[in-house]
Amino acid sequence: MLSNGGTKTPEFDCIANAGDRKETFRLFIEGDELYSAMLSSIAKAKDCIQLESYIYADDRVGHQFSQALIERARAGVLVRVHIDAAGSLFWFSRKMQNHLREHGVQLRWFHRWSWRQPWRYNHRNHRKLLIVDNRIAYLGGFNIHNENSRSFYGESRWRDTHVSFDGPLVDVASQLFDAFWQGRQHWVPKQENSGSKLLHNHTLMCRYRLRCVFGAAFSKAKQSIFLTTPYLVPDTYTLKQLRLAAERGVDVRLLVPRESDVPIARWAARHIYGSLLAAGVRIYEYLPRVLHAKTVVIDGSWSMVGTANLDYRSLFTNFELNLITRNMNLSCKLNDNFNNDLRFSERIELDSWKERKWTSRGLEYLAILTRRWL
Template sequence: MMTNRIEHAGIAKPAVALCLMLLAGCSSIPIMVPDMAMQPSRPVRLEGEQGPLTAEQSKAILARLEKHGDETNIFDKHLALESEIVGSPLVTGNKVELLIDGPATYDAMFAAIEGAHDHINMETYIIEDDEIGQRFSALLIAKQQSGVQVNLIYDSVGSLATPETFFAPMRESGINVLEFNPVNPLMTRKGWQVNRRDHRKLLIVDGQVAFVGGINISSVYSSGSFGGSKNSDGTQPWRDTHLRLAGPVVGEFQKLFMEAWNNQVGAPLATLDYFPDTGSPGKEIVRAIGSSPEETYSQIYVTLLSAINSAETQIFLTNAYFVPDPQLLAALKEAVQRGVDVRLLLPGKTDSALVFYASRSYYDEMLSAGVKIYERQDALLHAKTALIDGVWSTIGSTNLDWRSFTNNHEVNAVLLGQEFGAQMQAMFEKDIASSRLITLEAWRKRSLAARIMEQAARVWSRWL
């Protein structure tokens, strides 16, 4: 199977990519048939900072959420669905901040890192040796030298262009640096499964605050994507979305980091306060979802597919790499037939031409089915978010493609509630205002050359 594309233009290495393509195996997405008519077999139970809440406590919280919502059973339906899917718990009492683009995200991350006093756990697909990467490195080294233990996981393929000299000062300072699935088979600590990549973007500080979303550590995110500004080097700005979370759900993200560390046979982690009492700083209900190819199926895939199949009013998907499998494609088309407003926000420009044209090969089929497609202009869209029925939201690292669902380690946050859903809708509408609507009539007038490239890329859709 082909290596995961490097997410920034200009750093892919053809020889390495070809080698990985020839050596790696192929996977497929298992057929999922979620029962969308199911009713919970027991009352919905939530968890808080002290563990599972009583039935009475859960009922009171849900009644409060329903009181502030519309007179509809949509929230109940998504809540019941989410509670029945096996995986991590639904956790209440969280404070969530929506972070749009790199500058806001990095400022929040830097503030959290500077305030750390016990530990910093960081997991990223890409960390580049550039201005942003160097700033992170300097901050992490300073915190390590001040007595805060820093543990870093970076992906070998994602950070292929980052030299070892970038990581050496970190290691010398005492930071635990772990390369995920090294490309070099001589460097592996377990079986060589080079096609399995760590695509997560996760930062946890003191077990109190977590950051999750689509943003890597790179200067391509140096400027915001609205207002026409460009990066300092004149390149196109990147559009992405991240989350800052505080509260008991941070412990669930902490577990995911530690599982990844242990599965990669990292050095034993120092005994620290990884799971402190976080209190309940907010009221958001959040579920942490970590998907891994070692599992029978992708948790986020099943969760998203189930939410799509249960949608009643709207499905707003924003994604950088849209190469759907038959089930996802069918679910979107069937939603339109039920009268659901289905909108896809996809890139108008990309860092991967092959994926770009493979994605466009599905346009005619989707447009013919009534799916609305928008392409973001004046920025390179890299976000991975979804909003369904105004109450079910997700932000994370997962693309809507075969690789994310079958070969990558991914991490997402699922949030339930209309208040956060309103923020997601406002963000989506702002992106739509900077996007171009693709119509079926105009699409069918595209050039023969574009059609040929689309079909050629479509052949590789399962291996991108």
């Protein structure tokens, strides 16, 4: 067990507020637990299953989902699966595709490669969403693959975060899925003012909506910003808001992975450590395994969990979907998870960071030049 720098992180009371009445949230940080819940919901489906995933692998986890989806399709349930072509390029297989389609599953690829429209391949559906019968929805960072399963991948499984919810938000999620399925990628549904909303990042009203929300949330923070991201490669504006928050006394803590599934993204992230550390931002690197979670807790009462990383691709290029909420129970649990992850993380100190090798600095500089593509 490692020290988190010797400074105690504030604790917040898990007391429900008025905005908690309409939805019930459940947080998942273990893949086996999440997959079991998702498969159980799929097995109970009577009318409709809507599933989209950035990665859907032809492995043991993927086979479990395929079998469950086929069983429901055979029973007359409408099953729609939307998979990103780039994200699943080396994970999915033609055999699995044909097997699903032959047994009644409607499978659609998002932005398959086209010589006529090559640049659309770079705009990816990074969303991970499951809706069953407009009754329950699952959203977060978990893809469908062995890497998130302790049973199949062992103790080195990836660390990720997902949330399930019921209530009016499920209908909003279903509408967003249908709009995306139909190619209406910028459509915005009406949402009740319940204290919780689903946020996608490209709309007709705001081209870079997610960037605006991040910036506004950071600028309004009064006590704390606890942010977990696997890829810390944001734009200049977002970086500035984090620095300004720290400079005005907000406790800003960033949790990033020491081991990354995209090493060049880690090098790029380390290139920007200096300005953040100098402003008073505390940066921690998670040590045990790959960290893939995307969460934010601000002042213990406002939180975000979903599919978006704090990088150029999520802020400007990919299609993402996040839950933002003032639900105190969910914020408290996310805060507790952040605290627990810090126990297994190493704090990066400015002095030691400045003393890193010149070879590392060179790699970091080269990596940051590619930040728009990471």
